[in-house]
Amino acid sequence: MLTKDLISLIAEKTGLSKKKVEQLLTTNNAILRENLMAGKAIQMQGLGTFEIKERKERTIVHPRTGERTLVPSKSQLVFRPVTNLKEELKKI
Amino acid sequence: MANNKLTWTELRRLLASRAGVKESEANAFLSTLNEQLIEALKKDKQVKINGLGTFRLQSVAPRRSVSVSSGQEMTIEGYNKIVFTPESGVKELVINAPVAAKNADANEEINPLKKLGDQAEEIVDILADLGQAPKTEKEPKEEKPKKKIVKKKVVVKPQPVTPEPIKIEEPEPVKVEEPGPVKAEEPKPVEIATPVEPEKPAKPEQPEKPKKKYHFLRDTLICVICLLLLLLIGYFFLRNQLTSLINSIGKDKPVQTELVEPKAQQTDTLPANIEGTSNQSRTYFESDTVLKETEKETPKEIVYDNLITTEPMHEASRLTWMAKRYYGSKDYWPYLYDANKDRITNPNKITVGTPIRVPKLTAEQMDTTIESSRLTLHRLREEAEAACKK
Numbered sequence: 001m002l003t004k005d006l007i008s009l010i011a012e013k014t015g016l017s018k019k020k021v022e023q024l025l026t027t028n029n030a031i032l033r034e035n036l037m038a039g040k041a042i043q044m045q046g047l048g049t050f051e052i053k054e055r056k057e058r059t060i061v062h063p064r065t066g067e068r069t070l071v072p073s074k075s076q077l078v079f080r081p082v083t084n085l086k087e088e089l090k091k092i
Numbered sequence: 093m094a095n096n097k098l099t100w101t102e103l104r105r106l107l108a109s110r111a112g113v114k115e116s117e118a119n120a121f122l123s124t125l126n127e128q129l130i131e132a133l134k135k136d137k138q139v140k141i142n143g144l145g146t147f148r149l150q151s152v153a154p155r156r157s158v159s160v161s162s163g164q165e166m167t168i169e170g171y172n173k174i175v176f177t178p179e180s181g182v183k184e185l186v187i188n189a190p191v192a193a194k195n196a197d198a199n200e201e202i203n204p205l206k207k208l209g210d211q212a213e214e215i216v217d218i219l220a221d222l223g224q225a226p227k228t229e230k231e232p233k234e235e236k237p238k239k240k241i242v243k244k245k246v247v248v249k250p251q252p253v254t255p256e257p258i259k260i261e262e263p264e265p266v267k268v269e270e271p272g273p274v275k276a277e278e279p280k281p282v283e284i285a286t287p288v289e290p291e292k293p294a295k296p297e298q299p300e301k302p303k304k305k306y307h308f309l310r311d312t313l314i315c316v317i318c319l320l321l322l323l324l325i326g327y328f329f330l331r332n333q334l335t336s337l338i339n340s341i342g343k344d345k346p347v348q349t350e351l352v353e354p355k356a357q358q359t360d361t362l363p364a365n366i367e368g369t370s371n372q373s374r375t376y377f378e379s380d381t382v383l384k385e386t387e388k389e390t391p392k393e394i395v396y397d398n399l400i401t402t403e404p405m406h407e408a409s410r411l412t413w414m415a416k417r418y419y420g421s422k423d424y425w426p427y428l429y430d431a432n433k434d435r436i437t438n439p440n441k442i443t444v445g446t447p448i449r450v451p452k453l454t455a456e457q458m459d460t461t462i463e464s465s466r467l468t469l470h471r472l473r474e475e476a477e478a479a480c481k482k
Contacts, residue, residue: 001132003142006125009132013124016117024121027111028103029143035098037185045100047126048174052186059222068222072215077186079147079176085130089149090171092134 036077048081133174145178394468396431396451405446411439418450419458426472427453429479440480 007025011018032042032050041051057073081089098106100122108118129147132139137149154170178186400418415425429439431451436442460466 001136001139003140006128006132006139006141009128010121010124013128014117014120016121020113021121024107024111024113024118025125025141026143028107028122028125029141031103031106031110032144033182033185036182040096040098042098042103043100044103044122044126046123047129049097050176070215070218070222072211075186077145077176077178077183079174081174086173088130089133089174092149092172 046082046085048079048085050077050079052076053078143179143182145176145182148175148177149173150175394427394430394457396449398452400450400452402447402449405442405444405448407444411442411448414448414450419453423460424453424458424469426469426476427451427457429476430472436479438479438482439476 003025007018007021010016010025011021014021016024035042036050036052039052041049043049052075054075055073058071059068060071061068104115104118104122107113107122108115111118113121129139129141133147133149138146140146149172151172152170155168157166157168158164159166403414411425411428412422415428416422419427425439428448428450429436431449432446435446435448442448456462457465457468460469
């Protein structure tokens with residue numbers, strides 16, 4: 001499903017106009033991005049949390065040449081669904 | 093960590109103020125967003141939200157496992173899980189997020205750049221440490237060719253020198269003269285290059301000229317010594333061969349009669365005998381090289397009197413497997429080939445149904461710690477492998 005479809009669905013359910021929903025969605029996404037950039041985790045009720053996980057630096061060995069290189073540490077955006085949702089989706 | 097979390101209510105308020113809507117509306121929007129997201133996930137298995145990322149429902153197949161406590165096999169049932177992949181833009185934004193967050197407390201936006209620079213420097217340092225070994229290896233490589241040229245010059249000189257000492261030692265001067273120079277020329281580049289190379293990487297770091305001259309002298313010395321050694325080895329090897337040749341010529345005829353007899357005794361087919369004899373007769377009439385080969389082999393020719401069985405070759409069988417079955421190790425397969433030489437032209441292509449004699453090997457033959465048996469096994473294997481290439 002694409003964003004368009006989701007917007008129209010939400011508009012239908014809430015009774016808001018599609019434009020309004022679209023605006024809300026984009027601002028919502030902007031807020032999420034800003035907060036994530038600031039290193040904050042975001043809790044979405046009934047859905048899950050978006051958080052940033054740090055991946056430690058590590059050395060990798062090239063299997064053929066045996067060359068060792070250092071992969072620097074980096075952060076990743078991770079989504080952790082709420083346990084309820086997780087369990088619910090498991091059974092589908 | 094409480095500070096580092098944006099809660100539902102905070103999000104709701106922020107959204108309401110930013111978008112200019114009532115909080116209740118924002119709340120309704122957010123909850124329906126989540127609701128619809130889940131619904132859509134269930135239905136379509138994939139929901140894409142522009143500016144954030146994609147949620148996917150991924151199914152994990154059932155798999156077998158072993159219960160840790162009881163050790164019984166059990167199946168872990170398959171299930172679905174949500175996978176979220178952030179949009180590439182969002183991903184990049186987030187990559188350095190914690191660094192930015194830490195610095196935001198102190199100096200806002202200038203520091204992250206500095207920190208990045210520091211990290212880069214650190215990484216460069218570490219990489220440099222790790223990379224030192226390969227770098228040093230590259231330098232000597234460039235200098236090697238120069239020294240090789242030097243070697244070549246050196247090699248030319250000792251050639252006239254070397255034959256002299258050997259001539260003094262020679263009891264048979266005629267035959268050694270031929271192979272001496274020939275043998276010495278071939279191994280030179282290989283054997284000389286190997287001992288000298290390991291010393292090179294250390295040398296290039298000392299650029300002083302007098303030291304280099306000293307090294308050249310040492311190189312030449314090493315070359316000369318190697319040549320001498322090679323010639324000596326070659327000389328002794330050849331002498332051994334010659335003596336064995338002379339011995340074998342004397343022994344040849346009786347051995348041949350022996351060979352034919354056992355073949356007749358063992359349950360043979362006629363064509364096999366003919367092939368065997370014809371092979372032997374051929375060798376006598378052909379050129380010297382062939383003669384030498386047969387003469388080397390014949391003194392050690394093994395007579396297989398005791399047979400375990402005679403097994404017809406079947407489609408999926410190999411000599412090595414038969415050796416493994418009867419002798420306990422694949423290594424003894426050349427004996428099988430040797431015992432059936434008259435029937436097998438190529439051990440890799442044995443026609444199905446060919447009866448293979450399985451001779452009884454003596455304990456001595458099986459014992460590879462005895463040098464003579466090891467050598468015969470080696471010789472037989474070489475023969476067999478040569479036959480593979482025919």
